[in-house]
Amino acid sequence: MFTQIEGGVCAPLGFRANGVHCGIRKNKTKRDLALILADVRCAAACVYTTTLVKGAPILVTKEHVQDGYAQAVIVNSGNANTCNADGVEIAEKMCFLVEQKTGIPASDVLVASTGVIGQPLSLEPIAGGMNALAAGLGNGAANSAAAAEAIMTTDTYKKEIAISFDLGGKQCKMGAIAKGVGMINPNMATLLMFVTTDVAISPAMLQKALSQDVRSSLNMLSVDGDTSTNDTFCVLASGKAGNKCIEREGKAFSTFKKALHAVTSAMCRLLARDGEGATRLIECKVRGANTLKDARIAAKAVVNSSLLKAAIFGADANWGRVLCALGYSGAKLDPDTIDVNFRSRAGILPVCKAGKGIYFSEDFAKVVLSEEEIDIDITVGEGKFEATAWGCDLTYDYVKINGDYRT
């Protein structure tokens, strides 16, 4: 139904992008300023971190997207522009720099920042980088890649996805770039993620699709249980695909939501796999819950457990920690009905049946758990609801990266 294509945020019709090094970061080989630009004013929707300590760019973006439309997104890495006295002023000026350079009104420009909290962000390098940023705008795969690189912080690889799909006989496209990879908690839209699409959809339906989708995508992703101050997830829809504009529930909206989830869930896997210091991707599926909420909080508790994450790093089939996490998750479940299987490319390892341990070969366990992608399949009862959460292992490198991030 969905075909993966090249091009990231530039794959859909009507979008250009670029990313440059402007000098916020000292390392001159690392791009630190990105711009995504639409040829037309787009329907736009966002979700943000729910924390009280919010980055200044979020306040500005909220205001600019309030009318449901936007045409550009400017993003810097290397500095979160959070807890700074002049934060809002700087964020507004970033939007104004885009207006000066492109003619798009600042009120149609969204802005996001990621990096260290509490260090003043100087406008100077950003202003100085605008010429190169605008000059290099284009709709090729390399342009999206440059933008994806420019928003990376501790990410070890850039995150890009694009798909094409049919919507009422029209070929539509959707693309995304995102950055992780620490301070990621499954309580809300996490990190930065920007999605473009050429689908025609009303702002209200776009917001609805986005708000529903995060519950089963970004809200189910955990790296370390810390929630960022700057989490922002934006979608811009150019309408250039020529489909009949989606303005209500129905088959087209349903297809759109599925496309969005294909993009966001694939991005969750990319993000979890690159979690700070991670060596393994963990995908936890909980089945048989009595409510969707129970399935979700149970799955999230498992991928969020430091102890389980450390065990997975050690390829140790310490399933007691899965039971432990399920027990304290807050999900309503009967411990005596819990089955747990560890699974990977190497095979399936049943470890717990009806809440009790069962015999398994430690040698085979090591083989199964030494793969790069570990699935934890859990059945908690006879209920109809299931949920999937994504996480990664907890490693020495997580500690190393975060013990000396700022200096």
Add this chain to the structure above:
Amino acid sequence: MFTQIEGGVCAPLGFRANGVHCGIRKNKTKRDLALILADVRCAAACVYTTTLVKGAPILVTKEHVQDGYAQAVIVNSGNANTCNADGVEIAEKMCFLVEQKTGIPASDVLVASTGVIGQPLSLEPIAGGMNALAAGLGNGAANSAAAAEAIMTTDTYKKEIAISFDLGGKQCKMGAIAKGVGMINPNMATLLMFVTTDVAISPAMLQKALSQDVRSSLNMLSVDGDTSTNDTFCVLASGKAGNKCIEREGKAFSTFKKALHAVTSAMCRLLARDGEGATRLIECKVRGANTLKDARIAAKAVVNSSLLKAAIFGADANWGRVLCALGYSGAKLDPDTIDVNFRSRAGILPVCKAGKGIYFSEDFAKVVLSEEEIDIDITVGEGKFEATAWGCDLTYDYVKINGDYRT
């Protein structure tokens, strides 16, 4: 008001203890079975983990303490006796072994286990060790120390405290042993902790004191945010001090509660300092909150943040992560009224004023944060409420210990 004394759980009148190696653990130099025995039937009270996946010993202890009295506690380390088909049967038999050896009815014996989840616990080594365990019972400091050693898991040192204090003209004593040091989350009584006292107090008032105390002691302690299946905190009160039995609120009850908090808060510091892999103790005090609840959840969020814990390990004054944790804690607070100071024996380092960063010397910051005990003093407003939480840094060794705990 309280004088620290020697003797741990054997310091109060009427208690004997011992700890031996019986063979649950393979390492013959590590004690793995402890017994605390009172000369008389004691008023007894407990609090437990609130997780749904509970260790079998908790079910048995709950039943045995239901009448408000108990006379002995048997504890093994090396195996949690959790998620085992015969768990309750084994826990009951452990109590019966105490009855056989000492004459104390099994129904007055409490039982606790700590160690790996989901591995069958054989009664054989425990039965085999009972002779030596009973023969070595005594009321000296060495006896409490042996018991404290026998309940250790990944603890690097034993945890013992004892104090003496005056209660209505009578000298009273209170002692405690405890074990940590991973799977510790500030949502409930965590870990194993056993307190003895010779104060005369009714079971109801003892339970009341205990239930109130944990909110500001064990519930404010975090090592890794995982909640154990076996957390149990018991108090036995022998009444041998000769004070007028505490049967209602009043001055004597208030003094008793203060004594209990002196013991439990000191124990929290000992436990946090020895958190798995920890190199530093973190004490976070939040002042100026509008409610006690807000103060508590704010302080807990800070000591529970993996990112902040890693920064403290790296002696990195990354105060943005303190703001970040306060923001997502759920506490009601105004980010623009937050002040943060880092503090240690080496000095005070103000880093944030009214929610914004202030200049500080990075060199001095390294000096302050390189001490073994780091205080994070936070003011969140003009409110009257304050709370203290304890935690530790997140280190390579936490990952190492937990990557290969089971095998």
